[in-house]
Amino acid sequence: MPAPHEIPAGLDVTVVDHPLAASRLSTMRDARTDNAAFRAALRELTLMLIYEASRTLATEKHPIHTPVARTSAIRLANPPLLVPVLRAGLGMADQAHALIPESQMGFVGLARDEETLLPTPYMESLPESLAGRPVYVLDPMLATGGSMVHTIELLKARGATDVTAICALAAPEGLVTLAESGLGVRVVTASVDERLNDSGYIVPGLGDAGDRQFGAV
Numbered sequence: 393m394p395a396p397h398e399i400p401a402g403l404d405v406t407v408v409d410h411p412l413a414a415s416r417l418s419t420m421r422d423a424r425t426d427n428a429a430f431r432a433a434l435r436e437l438t439l440m441l442i443y444e445a446s447r448t449l450a451t452e453k454h455p456i457h458t459p460v461a462r463t464s465a466i467r468l469a470n471p472p473l474l475v476p477v478l479r480a481g482l483g484m485a486d487q488a489h490a491l492i493p494e495s496q497m498g499f500v501g502l503a504r505d506e507e508t509l510l511p512t513p514y515m516e517s518l519p520e521s522l523a524g525r526p527v528y529v530l531d532p533m534l535a536t537g538g539s540m541v542h543t544i545e546l547l548k549a550r551g552a553t554d555v556t557a558i559c560a561l562a563a564p565e566g567l568v569t570l571a572e573s574g575l576g577v578r579v580v581t582a583s584v585d586e587r588l589n590d591s592g593y594i595v596p597g598l599g600d601a602g603d604r605q606f607g608a609v
């Protein structure tokens with residue numbers, strides 16, 4: 393578990409502290425893990441992160457008949473919009489959708505400039521209005537936080553008020569950026585790591601999550 397000082401006051405951060413999550417994250421961290429095994433571990437970890445994040449989703453009751461009796465069933469009242477951030481977030485999209493098949497999916501494409509560490513947008517496909525809809529942003533890495541802030545600003549511009557960032561890993565610096573942005577996002581992650589290095593990579597981290605899944609560009 394992270395020390396409390398690593399999580400800025402006022403930011404809602406859930407760290408999924410579970411042996412299965414830790415084991416999948418360890419596979420992803422290991423430099424010997426090949427692309428296919430990395431993708432498989434990220435898919436499995438995504439199930440756990442979404443399971444935890446979705447604990448607070450609103451439900452509604454409706455009447456059904458079992459083979460034996462009449463009873464009341466539960467369904468999601470307002471399924472979240474899933475928004476993978478390309479490329480790396482694509483590896484979370486299928487599993488998140490498998491767990492919440494009622495969800496609609498939007499897409500944001502960003503590439504971080506490795507000199508300035510600022511995100512360069514190249515794609516955006518989102519519903520016109522997000523008012524009243526929960527949104528889950530899927531991106532394995534929260535490093536400086538620049539890519540997540542950019543994505544949340546796109547969502548807020550369309551009326552979103554209930555945004556959750558689902559990340560495999562978060563750097564303390566990225567959490568501070570989110571807290572200081574005042575965007576009011578909730579974070580669900582499997583780990584808050586130590587820090588960023590001089591190149592903006594998370595330490596110990598897992599390297600470039602896009603390259604580890606799909607190969608270097």
Ligand SMILES: O=P(O)(O)OC[C@H]1O[C@H](OP(=O)(O)OP(=O)(O)O)[C@H](O)[C@@H]1O
Nearest residue numbers: 479480503504533535536537538539602
């Ligand atoms: O918090 P930040 O400092 O903004 O860094 C995090 C971003 O970096 C990675 O994407 P990248 O830009 O490498 O693109 P890729 O997914 O195509 O590899 C990652 O998936 C995040 O989107």
Ligand SMILES: O=c1cc[nH]c(=O)[nH]1
Nearest residue numbers: 535593594599600601
């Ligand atoms: O460590 C990092 C930081 C940003 N993006 C990544 O993919 N990895």
Ligand SMILES: [Mg+2]
Nearest residue numbers: 600601602603
């Ligand atoms: Mg990358």
